[in-house]
Amino acid sequence: MRILQALMARYFPSAVALVLVGATGLTGLSSSVQAQGSLFTAAPVEQSRFILVGAPIGKGDRSQLNIYEQRSSKRACFAVDGSLPAVVDPLLARFDFTGICNRYIDGNGYSLRIGGDDLGTHYRLSVVRTDGDMHLLAIPTRDTSNPTLIVARAGGAGASSSDFLKLNFEPGWQLMRRQYGQRTLGHLYVFSETWPGSSDEDVTAEEVVVEEIVVEEEPVEEITPETSTVESLDR
Secondary structure, three states, X not given: OOOOOOOXXXXXXXXXXXXXXXXXXXXXXXXXXXXXXXXXXXXXXXXXXXXXXXXXXXXXXXXXXXXXXXXXXXXXXXXXXXXXXXEEEOHHHHOOOOOOEEEEOOOOOEEEEEOOEEOOOOEEEEEXXXXXXXXXXXXXXXXXXXXXXXXXXXXXXXXXXXXXXXXXXXXXXXXXXXXEOOEEEEEEEEEEOOOOXXXXXXXXXXXXXXXXXXXXXXXXXXXXXXXXXXXXXXX
């Protein structure tokens, strides 16, 4: 199987076909990524309290990952309508959600972890609109010979580019919380217990056509007006 890595520099070339590895299809990872290790561990969270969202940036030409957490039943933090794709109404944007919700809006609030490997400095999580869908991708930042992983998808493109879309994890992925010793921290992990394709299953891949997509990272202040990237009840 040939895996085409077309993520050169900081851009996706226009209208290029990328082969992205899904939940079952990965071999030959570089040893630098396989053996990262971490001073932190991962603690379970109640998955039903969280939602992954592809949130539009500006006029909606691009999107970013937001994660909303319902911490109290006092008031709903978000509402979901439909399925595949499901449209999310970020209700927490319309009230003071201190003590009720958490909102994680960039890499300071979440990162990639696979097993015991903390990969926040080796992979970034990016939301990419594709032909007829929206994907959450884990994209290598240091060694571009490593694969790009499909972590979640919306299951459709939505009726409008301004829609907030729910992202559904691919099999094997979930959220965990960073932990140091016995202390549970605020940072979230997008987590898989094992590398995709690390079992004896047949290696498979999926072709996704990305049209006119630029995934250059923007400064936080241009993505969101908020001053904190992890907005918590303990403000």
